[in-house]
Amino acid sequence: MLKIGVDAMGGDFAPEAAVKGAVMALDAVGAESRIVLFGDEARIRAVLAGEGCSAERFDIVPTTEVIEMGDHPAKAFQAKADSSITVGFGHLAKGAIHGFASAGSTGAMMVGSMYAVKPIEGVIRPTISSLVPTAAGRPALLLDVGLNVDCKPEVLAQYGLIGSIFAESVLGIASPRVAILNIGEEETKGNAQAKAAHDLLREEKRINFVGNVEGSHIFSGKVADVIVCDGFVGNTVLKMAEGLYRINKALGGGNAFWDAMNYENVGGTPVLGVNAPVVIGHGCSSPLAIKNMILTTERCIRTEVTAKLQRAFNS
Amino acid sequence: MLKIGVDAMGGDFAPEAAVKGAVMALDAVGAESRIVLFGDEARIRAVLAGEGCSAERFDIVPTTEVIEMGDHPAKAFQAKADSSITVGFGHLAKGAIHGFASAGSTGAMMVGSMYAVKPIEGVIRPTISSLVPTAAGRPALLLDVGLNVDCKPEVLAQYGLIGSIFAESVLGIASPRVAILNIGEEETKGNAQAKAAHDLLREEKRINFVGNVEGSHIFSGKVADVIVCDGFVGNTVLKMAEGLYRINKALGGGNAFWDAMNYENVGGTPVLGVNAPVVIGHGCSSPLAIKNMILTTERCIRTEVTAKLQRAFNS
Numbered sequence: 001m002l003k004i005g006v007d008a009m010g011g012d013f014a015p016e017a018a019v020k021g022a023v024m025a026l027d028a029v030g031a032e033s034r035i036v037l038f039g040d041e042a043r044i045r046a047v048l049a050g051e052g053c054s055a056e057r058f059d060i061v062p063t064t065e066v067i068e069m070g071d072h073p074a075k076a077f078q079a080k081a082d083s084s085i086t087v088g089f090g091h092l093a094k095g096a097i098h099g100f101a102s103a104g105s106t107g108a109m110m111v112g113s114m115y116a117v118k119p120i121e122g123v124i125r126p127t128i129s130s131l132v133p134t135a136a137g138r139p140a141l142l143l144d145v146g147l148n149v150d151c152k153p154e155v156l157a158q159y160g161l162i163g164s165i166f167a168e169s170v171l172g173i174a175s176p177r178v179a180i181l182n183i184g185e186e187e188t189k190g191n192a193q194a195k196a197a198h199d200l201l202r203e204e205k206r207i208n209f210v211g212n213v214e215g216s217h218i219f220s221g222k223v224a225d226v227i228v229c230d231g232f233v234g235n236t237v238l239k240m241a242e243g244l245y246r247i248n249k250a251l252g253g254g255n256a257f258w259d260a261m262n263y264e265n266v267g268g269t270p271v272l273g274v275n276a277p278v279v280i281g282h283g284c285s286s287p288l289a290i291k292n293m294i295l296t297t298e299r300c301i302r303t304e305v306t307a308k309l310q311r312a313f314n315s
Numbered sequence: 316m317l318k319i320g321v322d323a324m325g326g327d328f329a330p331e332a333a334v335k336g337a338v339m340a341l342d343a344v345g346a347e348s349r350i351v352l353f354g355d356e357a358r359i360r361a362v363l364a365g366e367g368c369s370a371e372r373f374d375i376v377p378t379t380e381v382i383e384m385g386d387h388p389a390k391a392f393q394a395k396a397d398s399s400i401t402v403g404f405g406h407l408a409k410g411a412i413h414g415f416a417s418a419g420s421t422g423a424m425m426v427g428s429m430y431a432v433k434p435i436e437g438v439i440r441p442t443i444s445s446l447v448p449t450a451a452g453r454p455a456l457l458l459d460v461g462l463n464v465d466c467k468p469e470v471l472a473q474y475g476l477i478g479s480i481f482a483e484s485v486l487g488i489a490s491p492r493v494a495i496l497n498i499g500e501e502e503t504k505g506n507a508q509a510k511a512a513h514d515l516l517r518e519e520k521r522i523n524f525v526g527n528v529e530g531s532h533i534f535s536g537k538v539a540d541v542i543v544c545d546g547f548v549g550n551t552v553l554k555m556a557e558g559l560y561r562i563n564k565a566l567g568g569g570n571a572f573w574d575a576m577n578y579e580n581v582g583g584t585p586v587l588g589v590n591a592p593v594v595i596g597h598g599c600s601s602p603l604a605i606k607n608m609i610l611t612t613e614r615c616i617r618t619e620v621t622a623k624l625q626r627a628f629n630s
Contacts, residue, residue: 135562135565135566146498149498149505149506150506150507181551183461183464183546183547183550183551183554190464190547191464191465191545191546191547192465194547214551214554215550215551215552215553215554215555215556215557215558216554216555216557216558216561217558218555218558219555219558219559219562220558220561220562230506231498232498232505232506232509232548233547233548233551235498235530236496236498236529236530236548236551236552237530237551237555238530239498239529239530239531240530240531240533240534240552240555240556241530241555241559242530242531243530243531243532243533243534243535244534244556244559246531246535247450247534247535247572248563248568248572248573250450251450251570251571251572252570253563253568253569253570253573254568255566255567255568256566257562257563257566258563258568
């Protein structure tokens with residue numbers, strides 16, 4: 001049995017949105033998967049009853065505390081020992097669940113990833129990634145999207161390998177094209193960081209490195225399936241896309257490409273390079289967003305991407 | 316008489332597009348402005364004749380050479396002494412024209428800006444900027460957009476002042492809101508560069524510094540009129556916007572906001588921080604793009620933004 005841990009108390013609209021999203025995910029997850037909800041049992045059962053969904057279809061791990069958005073992540077992770085996030089990570093670290101997803105405190109989720117689950121040996125700096133839609137239809141993976149804002153070239157080069165393994169394993173893209181985000185196509189272009197990382201990525205024989213990708217082709221799908229950049233640039237790219245999505249929607253524009261930009265369909269941000277699948281959802285997650293976050297977590301578990309990453313960095 | 320120098324040989328479709336764009340600009344420039352065309356006189360006259368436009372309406376400075384896109388910018392600027400760009404910068408440096416615009420070799424335009432016109436005393440590194448449309452209606456100024464990809468915080472801080480003076484003078488925005496592009500609203504956010512630049516910008520009393528702006532608000536117009544970033548990030552933002560514009564257009568989407576994203580309407584990229592107005596157009600400029608590039612140049616001349624910048628850095 002594959003156990004997907006979900007923080008029922010995470011997100012601005014928890015537990016309602018989190019539990020409703022879990023109900024929506026029930027039919028989409030595999031028959032051998034089971035969703036484990038962490039949180040206030042009475043409130044979880046109340047939402048399930050309201051949805052007409054039997055509580056028997058879930059495992060529930062009762063917790064009494066919640067790490068709030070205003071809490072100091074590291075302190076709260078320790079002090080609120082019976083919080084849904086702390087208990088969830090405890091279960092993840094001991095293997096009682098196989099992945100953990102939350103739309104709650106991003107900081108606390110990172111604390112759990114780094115100190116409970118821990119980085120994979122050999123990974124300099126874990127990363128958070130995001131799927132972006134492309135005009136070619138299939139999504140591209142962008143990483144880092146905000147965790148590491150000052151990246152050494154060696155860190156960026158590792159992101160190429162991490163992203164390649166994730167794209168092949170979880171997204172099912174054979175020999176994914178890996179590129180580094182840069183300001184020109186020529187390999188002599190870029191800032192000092194990008195040029196040095198380009199040289200390191202070219203030497204990485206385990207990936208299909210295709211060179212530089214410019215901003216104009218992040219969303220075209222023509223150049224790359226995996227796009228490596230530092231967290232400052234990646235976060236800006238992601239937020240800019242969200243901003244344009246909102247403007248476009250407000251102006252009445254819309255089509256399948258822009259719909260795919262909607263974070264609700266993206267399904268959370270996997271933390272990559274730690275010893276278990278961890279997926280962080282948007283704070284304002286709707287039930288649909290929670291559902292997709294859960295499905296992303298399931299795919300990470302099912303495809304054993306963590307084991308593949310561990311082997312890549314320990315061989 | 317205000318003299319606007321235009322490279323008739325610059326751009327992928329020169330001289331046709333350049334000269335046609337100059338004809339389109341004729342009615343839009345002020346009565347006291349005159350457009351000075353640099354290039355192959357016979358070809359310029361042929362295009363003007365084809366347009367049914369009297370050559371008397373322009374000054375023509377005949378040149379016999381062209382700096383090609385494949386040429387080494389610095390070497391070609393020297394070796395092709397009778398090229399339209401080299402001769403144009405000669406006129407600009409001696410004051411025979413008051414601004415110079417070209418859709419030709421960006422590299423040669425930068426060589427001319429740095430070595431013929433020269434940086435303004437006190438400016439550490441000149442910059443290239445771009446107008447971006449906003450949902451609020453009026454454009455915002457983004458700088459740097461590709462010239463300086465490794466920026467010290469002191470350079471970014473100067474861009475805040477340069478951009479503020481440009482926005483107030485040329486765009487007519489009173490007390491423009493200046494922000495630094497960053498990954499969060501809080502002043503403690505960002506990479507080392509952004510945090511240090513934030514501190515310097517806060518101390519700059521001559522600007523209306525409003526703090527950080529996130530990627531989501533570059534195009535909203537809600538936070539800033541002038542957005543400061545390094546050339547790596549700025550170039551990525553600009554190219555990403557262009558890429559999304561093309562995708563949106565290909566998918567049949569379109570509205571006033573996206574139309575404004577079209578580079579043809581933007582009117583070139585001013586080089587700021589040098590001792591004369593220099594505007595660089597897109598290589599694939601259409602006549603409409605050339606027309607708007609010329610109008611941008613005229614606004615820079617008319618509003619005496621160069622003198623304002625010189626005073627700001629020499630006081």
